[in-house]
Amino acid sequence: MTTISARQNPSPPPAEAAAPGGLDSLAPVSRPTVQDVVYAQLRGSLIQGAIDAGQTLKIRDLAGRLSVSTMPVREALARLVSEGALEALPNRTVRVRPLTRARLDDLERARRLIEGELLAFALPRIAADAAALDRLARLTQAYDELAPPALDASAETADLNHAFHFAIYGAAGSEVLLPIVEALWVQSGPVVRLAAALFPKAEQARATEHHHAIIRAIRAGDAAAARAALGADIGRAFALVRASLPEDA
Amino acid sequence: MTTISARQNPSPPPAEAAAPGGLDSLAPVSRPTVQDVVYAQLRGSLIQGAIDAGQTLKIRDLAGRLSVSTMPVREALARLVSEGALEALPNRTVRVRPLTRARLDDLERARRLIEGELLAFALPRIAADAAALDRLARLTQAYDELAPPALDASAETADLNHAFHFAIYGAAGSEVLLPIVEALWVQSGPVVRLAAALFPKAEQARATEHHHAIIRAIRAGDAAAARAALGADIGRAFALVRASLPEDA
DNA sequence: TTGCGAACTTTGTGATCACAACGTATCGTA
DNA sequence: TACGATACGTTGTGATCACAAAGTTCGCAA
Secondary structure, rough: OOOOOOOOOOOOOOOOOOOOOOOOOOOOOOOOHHHHHHHHHHHHHHHHHOOOOOOOOOHHHHHHHOOOOHHHHHHHHHHHHHHOOOEEOOOOOEEEOOOOOOHHHHHHHHHHHHHHHHHHHHHHHHOHHHHHHHHHHHHHHHHHHOOOOOOOHHHHHHHHHHHHHHHHHHHHOHHHOHHHHHHHHOOOOOHHHHHHHHOHHHHHHHHHHHHHHHHHHHHHOOOHHHHHHHHHHHHHHHHHHOOOOOOOO | OOOOOOOOOOOEEOOOOOOOOOOOOOOOOOOOHHHHHHHHHHHHHHHHHHHHHHHHEEEHHHHHHOOOOOHHHHHHHHHHHHHHOOOEEEOOOOEEEEOOOHHHHHHHHHHHHHHHHHHHHHHHHHOOOHHHHHHHHHHHHHHHHHHHHHOOOOOHHHHHHHHHHHHHHOOOOOOOOHHHHHHHHHHHHHHHHHHHOOOOHHHHHHHHHHHHHHHHHHHHHHHHHHHHHHHHHHHHHEEEEEHHOOOOO
């Protein structure tokens, strides 16, 4: 797997690629730490459903794969557990939360509620912002062009879908709700993976259809229609997974 | 401050207080770790608003106060940061999130939305459960009896208020939304502290009035009225803090 | 053959050490 | 006197070691 260059590695210093011309990026954010990279890596894998539900994660194993010490890994795992993406068993081991019927319903309800609220709040702001509307249109177009050939559980479709939704949610400007929705998406990782694997290829087009409907509703300033389209988009994946749940609960 | 007995302390083993009669508690949960205790301690302090907004927390300082090593403290702090209770500055230091006008509005909106949903979902379940109704009634009664003499920011009133609300929310049975609301309450810690300090003592009675209204609405099966009463209960503290916000934003 | 127990392995948790980055204070110089 | 640079202290982060508890496997006895 990918190797993360640790800070205190015996390897020579990476020389930091000093900005050739200007004042670097002058962004106030400091250089990301190793644990941030580990966290982002695991989070990305979870959000794409790259790790099977129910699988247990071992600190030393992950540390070995990523060529870091156990320290950043355990902190990253702790963060993911507290976000609900992973589950801490009484054995002190952590695993990807398994999908049950009750959890599926619960997740869908939470996402419809909160994402619907963010959409309704963002709607007038986006409608009044030509640049934001343009960005959304370009994202759906990219999604359209990508969908037919590579409609399966590819990382690109997942990323474009994520980008589209969060371009909307971010416009709501809620520092409180946005990270909550991000956490819900991480928890929904196994759902989107299953849904993508289950969908007959012809049906996949419906996803972008919902996106188009959302954009139309935003342009029309119709909050109810936008919320309905978003609900259909969310419910699509959940309905399919729910129908083919192999488990009992 | 309180001292937490660490697992590997040079002190003699605590002998574990073996259950005298039966099979221990036979609960499947393992003994809480040191970091859990540290986390619970900090979380409780935050939820009661015992730590001022904007104050920075230092790992070694807290470790010294609690008589533990830095290890459990940094993990507990990381958990609280990922829950949004604390804020990680680019300096790598963490502090209690300061209250701004925008954040206040944001928090209130999120709480009204999610707690209202949980209440609406729990309402028919509670109405059909005599024991649950009784528990709520007893909690409000305890709150009533406590309110007049010790209405200030005492830990007891905060705990009883917390118990009342989460007795309702827990009945909704949402494993996804419940931890989210818990996180929102931790984030609201400075608000309730400020509100309790600001309220004229005579006005404090209104809090229990909202609780009574919620119970009446539950008994009547009136979801709209229940949601309105809950919204009034939540909005009460926020309105007062908002009116006396010393900050600019 | 099956059930139970002991020894080993695995794995998470806590402690301690080392290091880098940031902030501050103090001293020197213009 | 004021400005700046350097040195020191503080603090977070990562690595490594030590330990306890849970899980696993192997062997022995009924």
